[in-house]
Amino acid sequence: MEAWFISDIHIKTMQERNSEILLRFLHSLTEKNPQDVHLFLLGDIFDLWIGGHTFFVKKFQPLVDAIQALKDSGGKITYIEGNHDVHIDRFWTDEVGIEVCVEPQYYVLNGLTVRVEHGDLINQDDKAYLRLRSVIRHPAIEAIGHLIPGAVWEQVGAYAAKKSRVRSQQYRTKNENRLIEMIRKHAPRAYLEKSFDVIISGHMHVVDDCEIQVGDRKIRSINLGSWYGASVQVLKLSGQNMEWVTL
Numbered sequence: 399m400e401a402w403f404i405s406d407i408h409i410k411t412m413q414e415r416n417s418e419i420l421l422r423f424l425h426s427l428t429e430k431n432p433q434d435v436h437l438f439l440l441g442d443i444f445d446l447w448i449g450g451h452t453f454f455v456k457k458f459q460p461l462v463d464a465i466q467a468l469k470d471s472g473g474k475i476t477y478i479e480g481n482h483d484v485h486i487d488r489f490w491t492d493e494v495g496i497e498v499c500v501e502p503q504y505y506v507l508n509g510l511t512v513r514v515e516h517g518d519l520i521n522q523d524d525k526a527y528l529r530l531r532s533v534i535r536h537p538a539i540e541a542i543g544h545l546i547p548g549a550v551w552e553q554v555g556a557y558a559a560k561k562s563r564v565r566s567q568q569y570r571t572k573n574e575n576r577l578i579e580m581i582r583k584h585a586p587r588a589y590l591e592k593s594f595d596v597i598i599s600g601h602m603h604v605v606d607d608c609e610i611q612v613g614d615r616k617i618r619s620i621n622l623g624s625w626y627g628a629s630v631q632v633l634k635l636s637g638q639n640m641e642w643v644t645l
């Protein structure tokens with residue numbers, strides 16, 4: 399079995415470079431040995447996807463079709479929601495038939511215990527976001543979310559994303575070391591909740607891959623970074639070997 403881990407592509411349109419790269423990648427998985435593949439989508443794949451609105455389905459139709467094709471040919475797909483793709487099980491589970499989760503999950507893959515999560519709980523200092531997260535995740539808010547048309551969400555989302563992108567892009571370049579420190583602090587904290595061999599997250603938009611000593615054990619902590627750079631790297635597990643692959 400081989401597993402692939404991707405996150406934080408933040409696809410806005412089908413016309414951009416990363417839509418093409420992702421499409422090509424999905425097709426290659428479907429063509430090779432789909433029954434052997436477990437693809438992990440660790441959140442913020444789309445820059446905005448809320449609920450089960452057909453608006454988003456139509457907007458990203460070629461990607462929807464490619465993911466559906468991988469699933470239909472026997473590939474296993476796990477989608478963990480990010481903070482830009484929210485309450486998406488309404489479409490991705492109900493219509494496409496893939497597993498959608500919100501909280502961190504554990505999988506045993508080729509004998510390795512792997513914890514996967516979006517990573518939006520790594521920065522515990524970001525109280526404002528943690529508050530917002532609990533609002534977004536509230537069932538009453540979810541119900542309202544399904545009633546508001548997708549096109550309206552897109553307007554709201556475009557405005558919010560524009561503001562936060564400027565802020566977070568500057569923040570990230572200035573604070574890269576601090577972000578890496580947070581990722582590396584999160585790993586042993588998560589390990590205390592439940593043990594694992596490897597923890598994989600996204601959200602921070604900083605690639606990090608290191609070994610951390612926890613008690614008498616070594617665990618591996620990986621953050622996937624984003625697809626904003628000049629080249630795109632994704633993480634692949636084959637056997638018990640985790641490696642970076644350039645798409």
Ligand SMILES: [Mn+2]
Pocket residue numbers: 441442480481482516518600601602
């Ligand atoms: Mn995120």
